[in-house]
Amino acid sequence: MAFEYPEDLKYLDTHEYVRLDGETAIVGITAFAVDQLGDIVFLELPEVGDTVEKGEKFGTVESVKAVEDLKSPVNGTVLAVNLPLLDTPEALAEDPYGEAWLIKVQIDDPADLEDALSVEEYRAQVEGE
């Protein structure tokens, strides 16, 4: 199945994406990840002011069949959390790149994203899976 992967995003091989807005990183998970998980039922996210570490867990997403860690693409401080999504995690299936973002992070060092995947690299990875 083909999924949408917006051109202007950076991706992790663990299926998170980053949308850069100045020095703010908007972090979410890709349509591929949402599809793989199946019916999403539970989401755990950090609180505003928490720090996140590149490559480290910042939360979890849980579906009927699996629970998976969410990995941060950058070092930084959480500026905002998508609180409504905690009550309606199933909305991730509708608009993972828009309304259903997860957290916004103040980035410590933009160079953190240099090794993130481009859309072409990410698409090549998931279409090989």
Add this chain to the structure above:
Amino acid sequence: MDDRDAPALAIEPGPLKRTPLYEQIAAQGARMTEFSGWEMPVQFTGITHEHQAVRTAAGVFDISHMGKFYLQGQRLLAQLQALVPSDLSRLQPGEAQYTVLLNPQAGIIDDLIFYYQGVDSAGVETGWLIVNAATKSKDKAWILGHLEPTGLTFQDVSATKSLLAVQGPRAIAQLQPFVPIDLTSIPVFGHCLSEILGTPAFLARTGYTGEDGFEIMVEPETGQHLWRSLLEAGVTPCGLGARDTLRLEAALGLYGQDMDDHTTPLEAGLGWLVHWDSKGDFIGRSVLEQQRQAGVSRKLVGLQMQGRNIARHDYLVFHAGKPVGKITSGTLAPTLQRAIALAYVPTDLAKVGQTVEVEIRGKLYPATVVKKPFYRRPA
């Protein structure tokens, strides 16, 4: 993301086996998974959708991976009696018994259904055993090691017969057009030999979903034809994901998770399978007698989480700050919209209404012991 919930199942070495329905199922775009050495569909459209279809209408499952043994012999029932705690001598032809194979420690080797077909004029008795896929080889060795080989027929037709389960309140109505007999005349846990689409079929009013329905054993070509016909009639194809959430809501144990070689039927909530008074000795009886007298030290209970966090297999159960037990199965119950689980806890914490805690990713979350099953179909 990191997948740390890969199913912990015993996989036999070698390539994955495929059922005769594999091509059709794969062509429908089902997501496949490894299960007990088989490549099986985990979901077609989505676990919740398939689950609701079975609760409100009808769904069909390919369960051809299950072990299927055909047995025939003199004194077959009397010999099988020694291997199970249930009294098989009560069975009339056309009746079935859900039961367990026990080891000498009264641990459960497998759970299975014995379908008794009857006895001929020469005293030869016939029946089917349907067993779990992962335990098929172990069961076969155990059974053959305990039955008198003279005059015994034991055919393992697991690889040559297809098994389909049609389940849900509309299952019988959906299946009826393909069968020449009146399906409602077969009682629950009854079975018969008949025809499906004009070819021989074994039909049993059993299942693993908590709903009414039939399990149907046929030749592979008939199975393919029936699968196609049921889907055309509007029956929802269902995968192992929905099979798991359905059986868990109905608090039906899964072998390898909720029971195994180290749990006894009394601990696993299967005491009703032990017919103490009407049968004689069987393997494991003396251990069960001792357990019954002394009382079991732990019990399988139903838990309902107070929040939406799912307690999953192997998560620890705490009480008064100490680990006291383990979750064996858990999910967000689609019908109930609550996180439910089965867990072994000490007997003094097994009463309905007892509060415990479950450790989920390093934090403790409250849960309450509730009555099983979590879901019972409307009468």
